Amino acid sequence: MDLVTARRELRDQGWTVLRRSGVGSAGGDMDNAAALALALAAEFGRPSRRDGGAAVWPVRPAPDGNGSTFSVTAGEAGLHTDSQYHANPEPLVCMVAVRPAEDGGHTRLLTASDAVAALTREPGSSNLLHALATPVWQWRVPREFAAGERTVSPAAAVLPGDGTIRWRADNVVRRHGGPAPQLVARVAHALDTAPEVRTFPLEAGDALILDNRRVLHGRTSFGDPRRLLLRVRLWER
Numbered sequence: 201m202d203l204v205t206a207r208r209e210l211r212d213q214g215w216t217v218l219r220r221s222g223v224g225s226a227g228g229d230m231d232n233a234a235a236l237a238l239a240l241a242a243e244f245g246r247p248s249r250r251d252g253g254a255a256v257w258p259v260r261p262a263p264d265g266n267g268s269t270f271s272v273t274a275g276e277a278g279l280h281t282d283s284q285y286h287a288n289p290e291p292l293v294c295m296v297a298v299r300p301a302e303d304g305g306h307t308r309l310l311t312a313s314d315a316v317a318a319l320t321r322e323p324g325s326s327n328l329l330h331a332l333a334t335p336v337w338q339w340r341v342p343r344e345f346a347a348g349e350r351t352v353s354p355a356a357a358v359l360p361g362d363g364t365i366r367w368r369a370d371n372v373v374r375r376h377g378g379p380a381p382q383l384v385a386r387v388a389h390a391l392d393t394a395p396e397v398r399t400f401p402l403e404a405g406d407a408l409i410l411d412n413r414r415v416l417h418g419r420t421s422f423g424d425p426r427r428l429l430l431r432v433r434l435w436e437r
């Protein structure tokens with residue numbers, strides 16, 4: 201697929217996959233892969249260095265098994281949007297597979313409109329959708345990125361009603377007046393088990409670019425410690 205087609209697919213569908221981009225090809229080292237991933241991502245937007253200081257962030261399990269966010273842990277990642285703990289999440293995320301896991305770690309995607317459809321099928325959906333449209337949701341900043349004093353996001357809605365979505369289940373702040381834990385669990389379950397979720401592997405060199413305000417992403421479980429993706433979050437040009 202050429203870049204023009206990929207940009208159109210991203211605009212119309214909310215995500216696109218460029219197969220075999222050349223990133224991580226045999227013989228290349230990590231610096232080379234990161235430079236290639238950055239150049240590819242920059243075709244779609246302006247790379248963000250906001251979290252972690254560098255534009256290219258390696259998504260791989262930490263050797264000590266510790267970590268507070270999906271990019272440094274193995275296992276599954278429930279459907280989420282990135283940077284939900286910021287007032288203004290980056291609108292685009294690019295992830296390039298350098299070394300896929302031998303045992304899963306497949307990409308999962310669900311569009312915001314399919315998410316709403318799944319939630320609408322839930323019992324008591326009007327209460328659920330009302331709660332998600334109310335700006336009382338806050339998320340903990342992962343400790344890997346907590347800069348300065350701010351450890352919790354400003355309050356925001358999950359579904360503000362403009363077609364966008366902001367979501368992550370495992371770091372929703374629990375406080376008085378905020379969403380009840382059962383509500384968080386119900387929403388997560390409805391989304392993660394929705395039949396509309398697309399699940400597919402990224403092969404080495406494949407680049408996924410997604411609209412971080414219109415598409416939820418996640419991954420199936422894996423254990424392979426050698427799995428490596430490179431992630432670049434992007435601002436619109």
Ligand SMILES: O=C(O)CCC(=O)C(=O)O
Pocket residue numbers: 259270271277282305306307417418419429431
């Ligand atoms: O590991 C993956 O496939 C996705 C990782 C992810 O969503 C993240 O780092 O925010």
Ligand SMILES: [Fe+2]
Pocket residue numbers: 270280281282417
């Ligand atoms: Fe993510």
